Amino acid sequence: MHVAMERAPMARVWAVSARALGLAMLWFGAMRAFPFEAAALGKSLAGAGLPALAAQAHWLSPASGALEGAIGATLLIAPAGRWRRDAAFAAMLFWAAGLLGLLSPAAWIHEPPYGGFPVIGSGQTLLKHLGIAGLALGVFAHERGCARGRERALWTLWAGQLLVLVWIGLMKFTLVEAEGVAGLMRSSPLFSWLYGPLGVQGASDLIGLIELLTAALIAAWPWRPQVARWGLFAAVFTYLLTNTFLLSLPGWQPGYGFPFVGGTGQFLLKDGLLLLGAVALLRAGAADRRSGSGRAAAAA
DSSP, X not given: OOOOTTSHHHHHHHHHHHHHHHHHHHHHHHHTTSHXXXXXXXXXXXXXXXXXXXXXXXXXXXXXXXXXXXXXXXXXXXXXXXXXXHHHHHHHHHHHHHXXXXXXXXXXXXXXXXXXXXXBSTTHHHHTHHHHHHHHHHHHHHHHTOHHHHHHHHXXXXXXXXXXXXXXXXXXXXXXXXXXXXXXXTTOTTXXXXXXXXXXXXXXHHHHHHHHHHXXXXXXXXXXXXXXXXXXXXXXXXXXXXXXXXXXSOOBOTTTOTTOBOHHHHHHHXXXXXXXXXXXXXXXXXXXXXXXXXXXXXXX
């Protein structure tokens, strides 16, 4: 699928994406110097069967945070050009490396009746890294002026949307996920009413069905972008709604408060980057339809 990505709307998408990636990485990176992030890293490394590294979390966490923050600051303040391009490439590697966490047993749920893959636990936040890495790839390819790279970025963004919506959507039909998501939804005035008529599992099933229907529409993007756009609109709406949970639950780190984001808050804020990925796919699909119409008119 060849997309007219040189148009001004796409350039704006990549420019905004660079700033959003930069802000998120600077924000998350700055917190890694604090004890609560070092403790979380140590727990993750211990769960991955790496006790020696877990014991070094007190310096590994701020060191990784310094790297993440440096990449983020560059993306946030650098003008278009070499610095932004190189920072976007580093961001792509950083987020893609996070996917390796899915190899850890700690990413999966093992308590009966579940036995690991495909029932995912803390690894749900890592599933979002594919789409975020695709966003960084798009910024890098745009700054480099590489049409093939931009096309690959769009394919990665598409795959990232499907990975999150399908996997987490299917998880909604499990009891463990239904109980987990209830902690978010019951505190929200936008969703709490669902638990009266539907109950814990029924409310989760409904959300899962909506996510799977959204994914089914997005799946058509490479061939029918005019169909997929409805799924992408639904995805944008979904990501906006999930971020409202930050206003209705303690998404901020206990004992610190704003702007220190806890684990659940970071999980939700990553949806803002997936939202930009959905917008990039929408813009690319619109550009493709316009260029197709222009070619048809020229042929006539």
